Amino acid sequence: MTRPIRFPSNFLWGTATSAYQIEGSPLADGAGHSIWTRFAATPGRIANGDTGDVACDHYRRWRDDVALMRQLGMKAYRFSIAWSRILPQGTGAVNEAGLAFYDRLIDELLANGIEPMVTLYHWDLPAALDDRGGWLNPDIADWFAAYARIVFDRYDDRVRHWVTLNEPWVVTDGGYLHGTLAPGHRNAYEAPIASHNLLRAHGAAVQVYREIGRHQIGLVVNIEPKYPASDAPEDVAATRRADAYMNRQYLDPVFLGSYPAELKEIFGPAWPDWPARDFDLISQKLDFIGINYYTRNVCRHDGANWPLQVAPVRQPQATYTETGWEVFPQGLTDTLVGFKRRYGDMPVYVMENGSAFYDPPQAAHGRVHDPLRMDCLRGNIAALAAAIEQGVDLRGYMVWSLLDNLEWSLGFAKRFGIVHVDFATQRRTPKDSALLYARIVASNGACL
Ligand SMILES: N#[N+]C[C@@H]1[C@@H](O)[C@H](O)[C@@H](O)[C@@H]2O[C@H]12
Numbered sequence: 001m002t003r004p005i006r007f008p009s010n011f012l013w014g015t016a017t018s019a020y021q022i023e024g025s026p027l028a029d030g031a032g033h034s035i036w037t038r039f040a041a042t043p044g045r046i047a048n049g050d051t052g053d054v055a056c057d058h059y060r061r062w063r064d065d066v067a068l069m070r071q072l073g074m075k076a077y078r079f080s081i082a083w084s085r086i087l088p089q090g091t092g093a094v095n096e097a098g099l100a101f102y103d104r105l106i107d108e109l110l111a112n113g114i115e116p117m118v119t120l121y122h123w124d125l126p127a128a129l130d131d132r133g134g135w136l137n138p139d140i141a142d143w144f145a146a147y148a149r150i151v152f153d154r155y156d157d158r159v160r161h162w163v164t165l166n167e168p169w170v171v172t173d174g175g176y177l178h179g180t181l182a183p184g185h186r187n188a189y190e191a192p193i194a195s196h197n198l199l200r201a202h203g204a205a206v207q208v209y210r211e212i213g214r215h216q217i218g219l220v221v222n223i224e225p226k227y228p229a230s231d232a233p234e235d236v237a238a239t240r241r242a243d244a245y246m247n248r249q250y251l252d253p254v255f256l257g258s259y260p261a262e263l264k265e266i267f268g269p270a271w272p273d274w275p276a277r278d279f280d281l282i283s284q285k286l287d288f289i290g291i292n293y294y295t296r297n298v299c300r301h302d303g304a305n306w307p308l309q310v311a312p313v314r315q316p317q318a319t320y321t322e323t324g325w326e327v328f329p330q331g332l333t334d335t336l337v338g339f340k341r342r343y344g345d346m347p348v349y350v351m352e353n354g355s356a357f358y359d360p361p362q363a364a365h366g367r368v369h370d371p372l373r374m375d376c377l378r379g380n381i382a383a384l385a386a387a388i389e390q391g392v393d394l395r396g397y398m399v400w401s402l403l404d405n406l407e408w409s410l411g412f413a414k415r416f417g418i419v420h421v422d423f424a425t426q427r428r429t430p431k432d433s434a435l436l437y438a439r440i441v442a443s444n445g446a447c448l
Pocket residue numbers: 018021166167292323352400407408416
């Protein structure tokens with residue numbers, strides 16, 4: 001790119017986290033169990049027996065962590081509210097101590113000039129609701145809407161960007177199809193039902209927001225662009241199935257009012273006939289879309305690979321992260337431009353983007369050198385600029401993640417943070433990537 005990179009003057013540069021991954025103290029002050037406190041307590045579910053019982057101890061260190069964001073010059077901070085801190089049983093009695101914790105966090109962020117961006121649901125369903133069927137029970141749309149109403153009432157005077165759900169695809173694929181995430185089900189008949197109810201709940205929460213909200217609300221989806229390994233018809237068809245299952249399964253019903261036809265092909269008899277009224281609920285108008293981008297996938301047909309019949313093709317010359325993801329910044333540009341082409345022009349935030357690499361032990365002078373993460377960051381920022389140049393209405397970018405944290409079933413070993421966390425001492429140390437990001441933010445994207 002020859003011309004200097006140009007970002008809008010009010011571009012929201014920030015970082016992202018989620019409650020169960022960083023807070024710790026999941027049952028403190030009246031909070032209830034979630035499906036993740038249960039999952040973590042089940043032997044073998046999380047690597048190395050790691051749990052979110054302490055995590056980054058953010059529930060107690062929140063003020064210092066906000067000071068760290070201020071020190072880095074962050075403009076925004078995306079975090080999630082733990083439903084079971086607010087409603088320990090998922091419905092019914094409200095836990096004032098839980099509401100008060102997020103009051104303090106939001107007020108501290110605002111006092112430090114940092115815009116809070118709040119996610120209502122980042123995977124930690126109250127366990128009591130899972131006992132009532134969880135995302136398989138159609139009533140969950142009402143349960144989620146009631147929770148949303150409580151949170152909107154409490155914080156909408158200070159929070160101007162709301163997200164209903166984080167990555168419904170991961171909730172479904174990990175939690176109900178492959179069983180790798182809480183609640184750990186492996187059932188092709190359950191997965192479409194959970195996915196559909198997630199989208200119904202999203203729509204119900206947006207309806208509530210339109211009644212009482214004053215600002216903006218959106219959905220966050222993970223998008224992984226799919227590229228055929230060859231122009232052979234079976235590879236092209238496999239790529240189309242993969243894109244429909246992971247990407248269009250969520251964006252099409254929300255923005256186009258129907259599911260991609262490929263899903264019936266993929267799930268066969270496990271794919272229900274959904275009532276038309278559900279799509280009126282699901283396709284509530286949004287103020288923005290949030291996109292999480294990490295990598296792309298090069299696809300080939302593989303008849304043995306249930307249920308998609310797709311296999312990934314590794315790219316021999318590419319760099320891969322510790323989570324096995326190809327570093328491919330062009331995919332971020334393609335994703336953002338592709339969204340605009342298929343769904344139209346609307347405000348877009350990249351709500352997560354980052355990389356896990358093994359970080360060497362801290363150097364003697366307390367620095368953490370992470371050149372590979374820095375290279376990823378530079379490449380992805382340049383990819384954002386390319387998307388803006390192609391007319392994408394990009395409003396902000398959140399690095400995943402502020403802190404090294406609990407990478408769900410992978411435990412603490414996979415470090416995505418731009419700030420190193422010594423989990424034995426809870427000491428935070430900004431990595432070289434954090435110092436680079438601080439320069440990028442201070443120069444509004446000019447300094448790469
Ligand atoms: N894996 N990985 C890193 C990151 C995960 O830590 C977030 O919680 C998810 O929203 C999304 O999957 C992305």
